[in-house]
Amino acid sequence: MATATEFRTCPNTGLKVDLAAERLIKANAVVAIVFLAIGGLFGILVAFTRWPAVHLLPADWFYLALTAHGLDVLLVWIIFFEIAVLYFASAVLLNSRLAAPKFAWAGFVLMVVGALITNVAVLQGDSSVMFTSYVPMRAAPNFYLGLILFAVGALIGCFVFFGTLVVAKAEKTYEGSIPLVTFGAMTAAIIAVFTIVSGAIILIPTWLWSYGLIPDIDPVIYKLIWWGMGHSSQQINVSAHVAIWYAIAALVFGAKPLSEKVSRMAFLMYILFLQIASAHHMLVEPGLSSEWKIFNTSYAMYLAVLGSMVHGMTVPGSIEAAQRKNGYDRGLFEWLRKAPWGNPAFSGMFLSLLMFGFLGGISGVVMGVEQINLIMHNTLYVPGHFHATVVAGTTLAFMAITYVLVPLIFRRELILKGWARLQPYVFGIGVAGNSLFMMGAGTLGVSRRHWDISFADASLPFDYPAAAFLMMGLNGISAILAMLGGLMFVIVVVGSVFFGRKLGADEKVSLGEVAGSGRAVASYGSSDTIKIPGTAVLVAIFFIAFVLYYFVNWKYLSEIWPMS
Amino acid sequence: MALTPPSERIWWKEPIAKIELTWILIAFCWGLIMFFMMIYWHGAGEQNLSNETYRIKPEVFAERAQAMIDEYTVREEEGFPVVRPPPGSDVYLIARLWMWWPILELEKDQSYRLHLSSLDWQHGFSLQPVNINVQVHPGYDLVMTIKPDVAGEYGVVCNEYCGLGHHNMVGKIYVVE
Incomplete structure (x- = not known):
């Protein structure tokens, strides 16, 4: 088998690139971006409907669009892209052939077919059950069937990744331990296996139930296991996008992890503790004890949060150390001021880091406090939080790495470089607005997944405060920005892939715009040479914001009706 | 690197x-x-969600609620009975497609054992403007002791998607001096 594999040599790195792996990376990334565009379109319809002054769609179409939006962006776009990342982090980074490319294609086909089946089921109109499809509400059987096929396909992708790790080790394509980025991808793949198994445990019975073959499914158990899939899949995203942060820091700055040990331990925390986060969705459910909720919602005393807080220092820290090494050593922040803010790979990555930490991370931990969840559960605060993690965090990081993958893997030069330069800012600011204004509306009590917050046809009158309507309007305006940013991304990337100048076989790609990047930095980094005062200040600001916001919410909680 | x-x-x-x-x-x-x-x-702290839950059949929950409504209804409003149960008693609030039944009238600074359950799909009890949010499941009777401490008129919004009439599902709780 090994002899039949065709390779090209990457002019930038000298690594052998398995052409089969390259084709698979391309296919998965392209399909991912197609679904990002579709899901994004549904998203804009949702945002415009929730903008009270616009109120675009009728109710049935709104709930349909909302179901499709969650499905296509939260699941399909992200998982397709993650499969591309897995193949890149294994075959390409390890200088190896991809294990079993035929199986990888079979997985790809299953995922495409599954995504299409579920999308068709949703568009037919009798499966507007939201992405979460809580029983006893029932979708058409094909809704569940498509998800199951998609999951099986993704599982095959994970095993091709594991297989490639084994092949690379056996064929000695690299020396020593796997790179940190591959380690991060492996973390994602391990969590993915857990995620998909949880999904199978709950979706297969639910599919049979939708045919009437199983009499009923307990709604609390359904939710518990479903979120074993639903929340864990967000932890795949976190692992994958943190790995991408490290990858971009390395590509653009030649940055080296401050400490391999610390960064790998932080990934390990994800594997060990993230899966129990199903509890985040169960904090105000009947039938579960407070002891269970407290242990699980805190990831066993916040150990997975610890992992993220560690990455929050080590990623910017490694950039700072590299920049100081490259000569930007003045003051606290010269390294950051002189960073290549016009390079979309860097700006996208750094915005992703900031917004994931400050908006998504803090709000997630606060919302995940057992008691504080009482004042946030199922309000718009929840989508506010996860648009910061999944869109500003994961999606923006994926967009950022795409700007690197286009020249490296697709071998095309980017077109519309000016657009590319602006894109992370337009998208990032838009999504930050979505996130903040939804959280604001949620704090004012506004329900998520709700067609009409003016309650015009309700049986009894009720009014949310006027400020809530303002928030929803601002959210709509932010959504326009995010839509433009998304559109710019799709146009630049799809345009480059089809019409960008083809790069010659020996043509090196310039990735960093920083003098001296990519060289030399690999030799420092031992404990006594690290000087990262700027990162220390950033981390201190983050920590103060975190502590203050945490206790402010306890104060809010203490003001509601006493209950026990 | x-x-x-x-x-x-x-x-x-x-x-x-x-x-x-x-x-x-x-x-x-x-x-x-x-x-x-x-x-x-x-x-x-004074704000903790109760751990007291019972399995219950929807029809049994409906019967118990009806018994309370029969005994303590004080008036009617828009077709909804307004029920004023005595302080300290068991109070039932039914969630169903697409209403919260009945309207409750509670006394300020008095405790009540509020029972929440759904007769059909999942619903979300979202008490506004205090912003207390609790998930309501069919088959589970969640019993929480509440003590309203501000008088006024409160809305109960459904914040778990429950089908096409979801956004019309609004209930009411009065808290009186």
């Missing part, structure tokens, strides 16, 4: 920089504080 195997083969023996170690310790301690804060609030 993070894209290549670690340059020191025995990377796990490299020392950790002081600044990283400091941050790990701070973050770890902060995690412990947050963890014990939840436990502390169960003792010292």
Whole structure:
């Protein structure tokens, strides 16, 4: 088998690139971006409907669009892209052939077919059950069937990744331990296996139930296991996008992890503790004890949060150390001021880091406090939080790495470089607005997944405060920005892939715009040479914001009706 | 680089920089504080969700609610009975497609044992403007002791999607002096 594999040599790195792996990376990334565009379109319809002054769609179409939006962006776009990342982090980074490319294609086909089946089921109109499809509400059987096929396909992708790790080790394509980025991808793949198994445990019975073959499914158990899939899949995203942060820091700055040990331990925390986060969705459910909720919602005393807080220092820290090494050593922040803010790979990555930490991370931990969840559960605060993690965090990081993958893997030069330069800012600011204004509306009590917050046809009158309507309007305006940013991304990337100048076989790609990047930095980094005062200040600001916001919410909680 | 195997083969023996170690310790301690804060609030705080839950058949829950409605209805409003049960008693609020039934009238600073359950799909009890949000499941009777401490008119919005009439599902609770 090994002899039949065709390779090209990457002019930038000298690594052998398995052409089969390259084709698979391309296919998965392209399909991912197609679904990002579709899901994004549904998203804009949702945002415009929730903008009270616009109120675009009728109710049935709104709930349909909302179901499709969650499905296509939260699941399909992200998982397709993650499969591309897995193949890149294994075959390409390890200088190896991809294990079993035929199986990888079979997985790809299953995922495409599954995504299409579920999308068709949703568009037919009798499966507007939201992405979460809580029983006893029932979708058409094909809704569940498509998800199951998609999951099986993704599982095959994970095993091709594991297989490639084994092949690379056996064929000695690299020396020593796997790179940190591959380690991060492996973390994602391990969590993915857990995620998909949880999904199978709950979706297969639910599919049979939708045919009437199983009499009923307990709604609390359904939710518990479903979120074993639903929340864990967000932890795949976190692992994958943190790995991408490290990858971009390395590509653009030649940055080296401050400490391999610390960064790998932080990934390990994800594997060990993230899966129990199903509890985040169960904090105000009947039938579960407070002891269970407290242990699980805190990831066993916040150990997975610890992992993220560690990455929050080590990623910017490694950039700072590299920049100081490259000569930007003045003051606290010269390294950051002189960073290549016009390079979309860097700006996208750094915005992703900031917004994931400050908006998504803090709000997630606060919302995940057992008691504080009482004042946030199922309000718009929840989508506010996860648009910061999944869109500003994961999606923006994926967009950022795409700007690197286009020249490296697709071998095309980017077109519309000016657009590319602006894109992370337009998208990032838009999504930050979505996130903040939804959280604001949620704090004012506004329900998520709700067609009409003016309650015009309700049986009894009720009014949310006027400020809530303002928030929803601002959210709509932010959504326009995010839509433009998304559109710019799709146009630049799809345009480059089809019409960008083809790069010659020996043509090196310039990735960093920083003098001296990519060289030399690999030799420092031992404990006594690290000087990262700027990162220390950033981390201190983050920590103060975190502590203050945490206790402010306890104060809010203490003001509601006493209950026990 | 993070894209290549670690340059020191025995990377796990490299020392950790002081600044990283400091941050790990701070973050770890902060995690412990947050963890014990939840436990502390169960003792010292007044806002904790009850752990008292029973399995119940929807028809049984409906019967119990009806018994309360028959006994304590004081008036009618828009076709909804307004029920004023005595302080300390068991109070039932039915969630169903697409209404909260009945309207409750409670006395300020008095405790009630509020029972929440759904007769059909999942619903979300979202009491506004205080912003108390609790999930309501069919087959589960969640019993929470509440003590309204501000008089006024409260809306009960459904904040779990429950089909096409979801956004019309609004109930009401009065808190009177």
